[in-house]
Amino acid sequence: MQVFIEKDYSAMSEKAAQIFANEIKQKSDLVLGLATGSTPIGTYKELIRMHKEEGLDFSKVVSFNLDEYYNLPPDDPQSYNYFMFENLFNHVNIKKENVHIPNGLVKDVETYCKQYDEEISKFGGIDLQLLGIGVNGHIGFNEPAEELILGTHLTDLTEDTIKANSRFFDSPEQVPTKAITMGIGSIMKAKKILLLASGKNKAEIMAKILNRDVVTTKIPASLLKLHPDTTIIMDEEAASLC
Ligand code: GLP
Numbered sequence: 001m002q003v004f005i006e007k008d009y010s011a012m013s014e015k016a017a018q019i020f021a022n023e024i025k026q027k028s029d030l031v032l033g034l035a036t037g038s039t040p041i042g043t044y045k046e047l048i049r050m051h052k053e054e055g056l057d058f059s060k061v062v063s064f065n066l067d068e069y070y071n072l073p074p075d076d077p078q079s080y081n082y083f084m085f086e087n088l089f090n091h092v093n094i095k096k097e098n099v100h101i102p103n104g105l106v107k108d109v110e111t112y113c114k115q116y117d118e119e120i121s122k123f124g125g126i127d128l129q130l131l132g133i134g135v136n137g138h139i140g141f142n143e144p145a146e147e148l149i150l151g152t153h154l155t156d157l158t159e160d161t162i163k164a165n166s167r168f169f170d171s172p173e174q175v176p177t178k179a180i181t182m183g184i185g186s187i188m189k190a191k192k193i194l195l196l197a198s199g200k201n202k203a204e205i206m207a208k209i210l211n212r213d214v215v216t217t218k219i220p221a222s223l224l225k226l227h228p229d230t231t232i233i234m235d236e237e238a239a240s241l242c
Contacts, residue, residue, distance in 0.1 A: 002231045007053030009198045012235045013042030026168040027065040029060040036080045038225050039196045045087040049053045051092040058094040062123050066140035070178035102179050113152040117186055129190035133197050136160045137205050137219035141181035144218045150185025192228040197238040207241035
């Protein structure tokens with residue numbers, strides 16, 4: 001596992017975008033695994049700049065998003081679908097048919113989730129998976145638990161996560177309590193994983209992961225230590241307790 005500590009959010013974002021750009025330049029039909037949350041916004045901004053100013057080409061790139069709130073329509077401004085188009089897809093030349101984001105309105109969730117994983121496999125698997133991290137160590141919406149589900153699935157969000165995500169909603173009652181998420185197995189199958197952590201509120205969880213040589217399903221991100229090609233980029237605040 002490679003760990004980089006960058007001065008601040010913007011240096012972290014630039015480094016992450018550089019890794020993305022290098023991979024896309026090497027393989028134009030790269031399959032990306034993408035994340036939402038505030039952490040990757042700077043990386044997406046930098047990728048948009050690279051597209052506009054340096055011609056970084058997304059025309060053959062394929063993307064799969066990690067997760068989506070359950071029961072939230074794709075055009076809801078709080079949906080991850082909306083987020084991805086606002087923060088990246090509307091500003092680069094990725095083809096709409098190459099974009100995959102779990103559909104939170106689906107009725108037969110089980111069949112749908114199986115198909116989502118099959119679709120990833122059809123494209124040869126994810127080449128580069130971007131991850132943020134929840135304050136409790138969740139990745140995607142794989143929350144701390146005794147057991148973690150391997151494939152894409154419907155999951156209940158923990159109180160911690162609902163509280164953390166409530167900042168994006170007008171009232172706590174509006175915050176979804178369930179989500180469809182890629183499972184820990186879907187994530188670990190990615191050829192390369194890039195986890196970003198920024199800010200003081202991530203310092204404690206990053207220290208729990210990096211200061212001890214253990215893995216636990218109670219901190220899902222700790223399992224990334226078992227992956228052969230994981231890179232973590234933190235800013236100094238997130239790394240302050242490591
Ligand atoms: C949500 C997302 C995660 C993300 C996490 C952290 O729960 N499902 O993919 O990593 O939030 O978000 P932030 O980057 O805003 O701290």
